[in-house]
């Protein structure tokens with residue numbers, strides 16, 4: 025039975041994230057994977073909050089979204105404008121909200137220098153576009169030179185290639201999801217007063233860095249980011265609606281590079297972990 029503040033959603037699309045795929049291989053029996061979902065409201069919340077029956081919605085759960093029907097708190101649900109497809113919407117919750125909230129740690133970004141590492145991934149793709157939209161000078165970091173043209177088309181002014189960040193130029197904000205050498209060297213590329221938001225360890229969790237380079241810049245901050253904790257200060261519904269409106273207005277384009285039926289989740293999850301495609305993968309349910 026759903027709680028009074030939960031709507032029942034018929035799920036039509038989900039997108040995959042590294043964290044939930046990783047965890048689904050390690051979790052104890054009984055844990056139900058799945059964070060991102062999009063679909064239609066089948067039963068509105070009993071307390072009258074949130075979207076009505078038949079409304080197309082996007083939602084975020086802390087677990088259990090890989091299902092045909094789910095109960096979603098209305099605070100983590102947003103109605104979708106007609107122009108936004110369910111596949112596009114399924115990419116918003118973890119990847120889109122992470123990019124949105126991580127960029128917010130840098131304050132107003134107009135004219136600021138922002139570095140996005142892991143820029144070809146789900147989070148990075150949103151972060152590059154949103155930082156550009158916010159008026160930042162955007163540098164994308166990628167592993168290979170052949171990834172640079174796509175990142176420039178996405179909105180990056182500059183692209184740095186390889187797992188190390190050069191010590192100059194300096195950045196006011198770094199959105200860092202790679203870890204290891206990339207995080208270690210990014211810390212030495214912060215402007216005085218700059219913030220490095222560390223949110224992922226796609227390459228390595230252990231990091232060494234030159235502490236002098238980090239503190240000599242002065243008033244530098246390393247910010248540990250975990251989406252579900254960030255959402256304690258602003259419900260997911262708010263950011264999901266902002267992302268949906270930006271897509272509807274043609275200002276933001278979710279990068280769905282793979283769309284497959286739900287039955288292919290095993291293969292798609294393996295392809296994600298092996299980094300066989302850029303952007304996001306979406307799985308559809310009839």
Ligand SMILES: NC(=O)c1ccc[n+]([C@@H]2O[C@H](COP(=O)([O-])OP(=O)(O)OC[C@H]3O[C@@H](n4cnc5c(N)ncnc54)[C@H](OP(=O)(O)O)[C@@H]3O)[C@@H](O)[C@H]2O)c1
Pocket residue numbers: 041042043118119122141142143144145146147148166167168201202222223224225226227228249250251252296299301302303
């Ligand atoms: N803290 C949080 O709340 C939070 C929220 C969302 C995501 N995350 C984490 O943030 C990271 C990025 O998420 P995502 O959804 O963007 O992941 P993703 O789609 O798999 O993208 C991974 C990105 O990292 C790059 N990368 C560099 N070295 C890598 C390596 N050794 N192995 C794999 N990728 C490597 C990839 O480059 P190529 O394209 O060249 O492979 C790609 O740009 C993940 O580790 C995820 O678990 C954390």
